[in-house]
Amino acid sequence: RKEVEQDPGPFNVPEGATVAFNCTYSNSASQSFFWYRQDCRKEPKLLMSVYSSGNEDGRFTAQLNRASQYISLLIRDSKLSDSATYLCVVPRGGSWGKLQFGAGTQVVVTP
Amino acid sequence: DAGVTQSPTHLIKTRGQQVTLRCSPKSGHDTVSWYQQALGQGPQFIFQYYEEEERQRGNFPDRFSGHQFPNYSSELNVNALLLGDSALYLCASSFPSGGPQGEQFFGPGTRLTVL
Numbered sequence: 355r356k357e358v359e360q361d362p363g364p365f366n367v368p369e370g371a372t373v374a375f376n377c378t379y380s381n382s383a384s385q386s387f388f389w390y391r392q393d394c395r396k397e398p399k400l401l402m403s404v405y406s407s408g409n410e411d412g413r414f415t416a417q418l419n420r421a422s423q424y425i426s427l428l429i430r431d432s433k434l435s436d437s438a439t440y441l442c443v444v445p446r447g448g449s450w451g452k453l454q455f456g457a458g459t460q461v462v463v464t465p
Numbered sequence: 466d467a468g469v470t471q472s473p474t475h476l477i478k479t480r481g482q483q484v485t486l487r488c489s490p491k492s493g494h495d496t497v498s499w500y501q502q503a504l505g506q507g508p509q510f511i512f513q514y515y516e517e518e519e520r521q522r523g524n525f526p527d528r529f530s531g532h533q534f535p536n537y538s539s540e541l542n543v544n545a546l547l548l549g550d551s552a553l554y555l556c557a558s559s560f561p562s563g564g565p566q567g568e569q570f571f572g573p574g575t576r577l578t579v580l
Contacts, residue, residue, distance in 0.1 A: 358507075362505075388568075396573070397555060397571035397572060397573050397574055398508065398555070398571050399571065400568045400569075403568070441507050441508075452498065452510040452513060452521050452523060453498070453500075453508075453510060453557075453569060454510070455500075455507030455508045455509070455510075456507050457505070457506050457507045458506075458507050
């Protein structure tokens with residue numbers, strides 16, 4: 355089993371709709387989680403951090419389910435500019451642990 | 466405020482050759498991590514440098530080596546290139562206290578093609 359698994363998609367979403375997707379992780383000791391966004395042929399950029407049960411930032415909501423070991427990302431009122439690949443990230447190791455990336459979920463918002 | 470910069474942006478090499486990629490961290494950051502991103506995959510951690518020493522290493526062979534300079538900039542060296550080394554190489558910088566709880570800022574990457 356991979357340490358971080360994501361549905362690759364693509365999730366085709368009409369503009370204005372809501373889309374949600376999950377990420378499962380294998381290390382039950384993980385304490386913090388991140389969602390990064392990566393536009394085509396660009397570098398990843400941090401979208402949200404998740405330290406407890408969840409986090410909300412505008413149209414974006416991340417939720418953490420420790421019992422089932424998954425993190426979800428929900429995007430409300432999707433915009434064309436939300437089209438990107440969303441990478442789930444789980445740090446490994448101690449204080450200086452490396453970031454373990456999932457393969458990403460592609461979201462395509464259509465007019 | 467300059468972000469993370471990497472050079473070169475693109476590089477074409479042949480099998481067996483050696484390559485050196487360069488990274489300058491974001492101003493004020495002193496920790497540099499390197500990642501390899503193959504097409505359609507997420508970035509894979511290669512190693513991390515702090516205080517000019519390799520602090521963490523991922524599952525990459527010894528052909529991959531690095532260095533950090535006193536000004537915190539870093540180099541990634543890959544020897545005996547294989548076709549499978551073709552990928553986007555990303556450099557990310559952060560504060561040491563950031564660690565896994567902090568944000569890593571990525572550079573635009575170097576796209577390496579091995580023929």
